[in-house]
Amino acid sequence: MKTLKTSLTAMMLALGIAGVANAAPVEIKFSHVVAENTPKGQMAIKFKELVAERMPDKAVVNVYPNSQLFGDNKVLEAMLLGDVELAAPSLSKFNKYTKALQLFDLPFLFKDMDAVERFQNGPAGQELLGSLKKKGLVGLGYLHNGMKQLSANDPLRTPADADGKKFRIMSSDVLAAQFEALEAVPLKKPFSEVFTLLQTKAIDGQENTWSNIYSKKFFEVQPYITESNHGVLDYLVVTSAEFWLTLPDDVREGVKEALDEAIAFGNKVANDKAMADKQAIIESGRSEVLTLTDAERQQCRSDEAGMETVRRRNRCRAD
8 A cells, every 4th residue: 555655745846836837838929019129129039039939838928010919008908808919009108007208208307318218227216117117017127218309281380380289109198288388289099000190290399219210100191300309219128916916936037137137228228229210210211300409409408397387296306
């Protein structure tokens, strides 16, 4: 009898080990809305490659660019339902889940990307990663795209030039207030619709980074781009708490290490691409890039006075 019990125990142990060895790797579906040649697209590919290289038996990453799986307006709801594991929506897309991230939409808050980086890596920026916890989401890191520029059918040099014009904006009340302060008409529309809206002249302009303007060919249907550097467009790499906290410790640690490395890579791509894509747009001859004088820039800053209440409310010194 003792021999039989010993044999059964050995068989169960062997089956258990075999089951662990044959367990399917965790699938991580990464959904985003931009092209693969953008900083976000390159980061996602790098993340997929690092996971495949370092932990192929534990996790597999499948990337869905260009809104193939979900648009930014639906991806967080899908994530909470377990239909997608990873996304990187723009910071403006989190208004429904937290108001804290709205400070990144304030105009002229950051002098440049170095100021953005200092803030995000500091205590206040790191604390904001946890601002979604009560909603079942986990912020894993900030991904850069760059400073925003304004494109339009007509030259934009002063606040008066925006008067009455329709601009596509992301889903942010702060951004809406920003354009309303200029007497413009802000329209919250999905990123995937912007090119068609511009091409058909359903809108007069939009705000975006050099890499998005170039990769999505907005410059081909907008004769003027003002180099305003008036705001920052960054993303928050996010997952659901349910998915993240139920991962085995070794898998979670390996995925986070690969993700941190991929984000650093993506941020370098963002910095490198900003000027390269700007130059490509200039050389295309399709859009004229307008450089503001110091006086024109100061006039734009002054005309955003209506936003000062929001600035004071956030009590943020980003520089």
